[in-house]
Amino acid sequence: MLIFLALLYFFCACTGIWLAFFPTGRDAVANVVHAWRRRADLRVSRWQWHSARRASIWQERARHALHAYAAFLRRKWKFIALAAPLILVPIVLALVLGQRSALPAYQPVNALPDAQIAALLKGEQLVPPVALPPLAFATQEVELARPMLATASRNWGLLHPEFTQRLLLVFKIMKERHGYDMAILEGYRSPARQDMLAGMGGQVTNARAFQSWHQYGLAADCAFLRDGKLVISEKEPWAMRGYQLYGEVAESLGMTWGGRWKMMDFGHTELRMRGVMQRAPAPG
Numbered sequence: 001m002l003i004f005l006a007l008l009y010f011f012c013a014c015t016g017i018w019l020a021f022f023p024t025g026r027d028a029v030a031n032v033v034h035a036w037r038r039r040a041d042l043r044v045s046r047w048q049w050h051s052a053r054r055a056s057i058w059q060e061r062a063r064h065a066l067h068a069y070a071a072f073l074r075r076k077w078k079f080i081a082l083a084a085p086l087i088l089v090p091i092v093l094a095l096v097l098g099q100r101s102a103l104p105a106y107q108p109v110n111a112l113p114d115a116q117i118a119a120l121l122k123g124e125q126l127v128p129p130v131a132l133p134p135l136a137f138a139t140q141e142v143e144l145a146r147p148m149l150a151t152a153s154r155n156w157g158l159l160h161p162e163f164t165q166r167l168l169l170v171f172k173i174m175k176e177r178h179g180y181d182m183a184i185l186e187g188y189r190s191p192a193r194q195d196m197l198a199g200m201g202g203q204v205t206n207a208r209a210f211q212s213w214h215q216y217g218l219a220a221d222c223a224f225l226r227d228g229k230l231v232i233s234e235k236e237p238w239a240m241r242g243y244q245l246y247g248e249v250a251e252s253l254g255m256t257w258g259g260r261w262k263m264m265d266f267g268h269t270e271l272r273m274r275g276v277m278q279r280a281p282a283p284g
Contacts, residue, residue, distance in 0.1 A: 126168035128156040132183055136230055145232040146221075147200065149185060151193075158188035160217040163271040166253045167220055170269070173249050180242045181225040185232070185267065189214035206263070216277070219270035222246070234266050243267065 073080065131154065136142075138150045156164055167184075174180040189197075191209035198208050205212070213219035223232045224242050234240045243266040247257035250269045258268030 126165055126172060128164070128168065129171070129183070132225075132230075136183075136228075137185070139230070142230055142232060146185060147204065148197065152186035153188050153190075154184050155187065156184070158217055159220065160271070160273075162273075163218045163220075163255075166250075166255055166271060167222075167269065169253060170246065170249050170255075171222075174242070174246060178242070178245050180245065182222050182246070183225050183230060185221040185223050185230075186214070187220045188217050189219075191215055202263070213270040213272065213277070216273075218273060218276065219268065221265070221267045222269070223267050232267070240266075 134150065137152070142149055159167075171182045174182050189212065194205070194207065194209045194212055194215060197204050198206065209215065223230050224239055225231070226238075231239045234243055243259060246269075247259045247266070250257050255269045255271050258265030258270075
């Protein structure tokens with residue numbers, strides 16, 4: 001290493017002396033630098049010329065294409081005038097009629113932003129909590145807030161496994177981070193029950209049979225437990241704060257929260273999976 005440094009120092013010293021005391025050395029270095037600059041300038045000018053030429057060619061092609069399209073429209077304007085309504089009318093009707101659907105359009109499940117949450121979903125298999133006694137869902141307060149709740153299904157086994165794990169993780173986070181105990185009010189809902197609830201009016205639901213994710217085991221309505229009793233009404237500040245936290249946690253897990261809908265349903269969450277809503281369920 002020392003020998004290399006000594007040789008490098010000797011070379012640099014000789015080069016410095018040569019440039020300082022011999023004009024021919026300085027002229028040789030200047031010629032080399034000048035030649036490099038000329039080559040660089042030549043390459044830049046060539047690149048600019050080629051770029052300008054390509055841009056000119058593309059502009060000319062674009063003009064020709066526009067002229068061709070304009071000529072085609074002038075020749076076929078009668079045909080286009082007749083065909084346009086045939087194409088546009090079905091699309092407009094589909095958009096107008098589609099607004100009557102009780103469910104928003106499909107949205108892909110979002111990527112989980114929290115690495116710890118993603119790891120929990122991939123690894124730990126959470127177990128549903130112990131079922132509450134039926135009398136907990138038959139009180140006057142519960143009946144006023146959620147009619148016909150006593151006959152609703154709260155069977156976790158009828159829910160989609162992916163949705164089950166996400167909802168159980170919501171319950172776990174709500175308990176450990178925010179101190180809220182949660183319970184499921186209704187999970188899977190049969191088509192007949194969906195039509196029955198829809199017949200009770202828009203204040204209950206606007207979705208008919210197979211228009212709700214409940215029929216596919218991908219939705220649930222939930223509420224809070226306090227001192228062993230269900231707290232459903234969002235009029236209570238404690239419950240309303242819980243619903244807001246519940247919505248934030250559910251959305252962080254890629255689920256859709258009903259609290260953001262026009263007809264707000266604070267206890268509702270669903271997991272929209274591609275192709276499920278369009279696929280007709282098996283009979284039986």
